Amino acid sequence: MSMPKLGLGLSNVAFDQTNKLSLKWLTEYAVKCENEGVEAIWIMDHVYWQTPTVEQIIALAAIAAVTRKINFGTLVLQLPLRHNSIRILAKQLHNIYEVAGDRLSLGLGLGSVKLEYQVMGIDFTNRAKLFDSDLQLLVEIFDKGFHVSRSTNKIQADEKIFNNIPIWLGSRAGDRALDRVVKYADGWMPLFIDVSELAVARKKINLMVKQSFDKRKSIKYGVSLLINNGDDSQIIANANRFSSLFGMPYKYFSKYVVTGNLKQCASQIQMYLDIGLDHISTLWPTTDPLNNFLEIQSMLNLS
Numbered sequence: 001m002s003m004p005k006l007g008l009g010l011s012n013v014a015f016d017q018t019n020k021l022s023l024k025w026l027t028e029y030a031v032k033c034e035n036e037g038v039e040a041i042w043i044m045d046h047v048y049w050q051t052p053t054v055e056q057i058i059a060l061a062a063i064a065a066v067t068r069k070i071n072f073g074t075l076v077l078q079l080p081l082r083h084n085s086i087r088i089l090a091k092q093l094h095n096i097y098e099v100a101g102d103r104l105s106l107g108l109g110l111g112s113v114k115l116e117y118q119v120m121g122i123d124f125t126n127r128a129k130l131f132d133s134d135l136q137l138l139v140e141i142f143d144k145g146f147h148v149s150r151s152t153n154k155i156q157a158d159e160k161i162f163n164n165i166p167i168w169l170g171s172r173a174g175d176r177a178l179d180r181v182v183k184y185a186d187g188w189m190p191l192f193i194d195v196s197e198l199a200v201a202r203k204k205i206n207l208m209v210k211q212s213f214d215k216r217k218s219i220k221y222g223v224s225l226l227i228n229n230g231d232d233s234q235i236i237a238n239a240n241r242f243s244s245l246f247g248m249p250y251k252y253f254s255k256y257v258v259t260g261n262l263k264q265c266a267s268q269i270q271m272y273l274d275i276g277l278d279h280i281s282t283l284w285p286t287t288d289p290l291n292n293f294l295e296i297q298s299m300l301n302l303s
Contacts, residue, residue, distance in 0.1 A: 003222075010287070023059060033290060037294075041071075042072070043056050057089070072103060107189060108168070109170035142165070169184070173198075178204060178205055181205055191256075205221075222280060225258050225269060226257045227289075229262055
């Protein structure tokens with residue numbers, strides 16, 4: 001199944017204590033999105049938070065069970081937070097794939113909130129190195145499978161865990177990150193990047209692919225866009241929510257945020273579509289973004 005042009009990001013954390021976020025609510029919302037014609041949804045990943053949280057992989061399993069057509073995936077799964085359970089993660093994804101088939105996509109990233117790493121007992125400053133080793137192991141399992149020999153207690157190759165879960169990396173445009181994309185990924189969906197930077201990085205990746213061992217590899221390109229729409233007071237409130245969500249001051253990434261009324265936001269999103277991206281995920285500072293998403297979608301040229 002090909003990825004649609006536009007997707008809706010859904011938060012797995014409540015934005016305030018009054019929000020009634022739960023696994024039941026999130027799965028019912030996924031069904032609502034499917035019924036309203038949304039073609040793709042992405043679930044964010046926070047493991048520990050100061051407000052109610054739904055575990056991302058459990059959410060994917062539930063969504064797989066209650067939907068039939070909609071594409072869905074992780075955007076992003078903070079892989080280093082699962083450093084001690086990569087093999088369990090592979091089995092979980094395999095089981096979800098058995099239900100969802102090629103509707104499932106896997107977006108992977110590092111994360112930016114130091115507190116979550118502290119709670120998990122994982123060195124935040126070492127997360128890039130852990131990501132590299134964890135990603136390599138996950139791809140090897142996906143390719144070769146594994147089982148544990150009772151006689152030798154050694155991990156040995158077995159049948160493949162699954163066939164075709166596409167891996168999207170949600171990294172910045174540095175050399176190390178782009179090298180990961182070429183080596184391991186099916187797609188690149190960065191956050192905090194403008195149109196011109198994305199176009200330059202895409203050309204660089206295409207050149208790296210041509211110079212790589214696998215010259216036939218084809219990378220798909222997307223982007224995750226934060227949407228801050230509303231009047232002046234709402235935009236300020238949304239900025240505070242985004243700052244909390246990403247664990248950094250809003251001024252550090254505000255220039256990359258799609259901002260304004262819905263018509264203005266649609267115009268900014270269209271600029272990304274016009275450079276020929278395969279997919280755009282929109283992330284909103286609310287647990288109920290569907291109506292605004294549908295209105296913006298109706299303003300876009302998605303052909």
